[in-house]
Amino acid sequence: DPELVIREGEPVAEIIAQVQDDPDIGVLVLGAGTGKKGPGPLVTQLSKNSGSLPIPITIVPGDLSKERLEAIT
Numbered sequence: 001d002p003e004l005v006i007r008e009g010e011p012v013a014e015i016i017a018q019v020q021d022d023p024d025i026g027v028l029v030l031g032a033g034t035g036k037k038g039p040g041p042l043v044t045q046l047s048k049n050s051g052s053l054p055i056p057i058t059i060v061p062g063d064l065s066k067e068r069l070e071a072i073t
Helices: 011-021 041-048 066-072
Strands: 028-032 057-061
Touching: 011 041, 028 041, 041 057
Parallel strands: 028 057
Antiparallel strands: none
16 A cells, blocks of 8 residues: 655655665656656656666656556556
8 A cells, every 4th residue: 555755855865765765665656747848857867866776666657547557557
């Protein structure tokens, strides 16, 4: 079941710290931006750090519906 965690600080650093601190996290799922500016700063920065993370990153289209996401997972 999902768990809500609230951390304060720089988003990328806090996400990386949470992933490293919690061995129960098995995959990091990010929603890509749908605008012309690209996938967004979190996707861009975290994908650059993906080689040093202990878990895989999955990037899904930002406009993917909840129903479609559930159907493919």
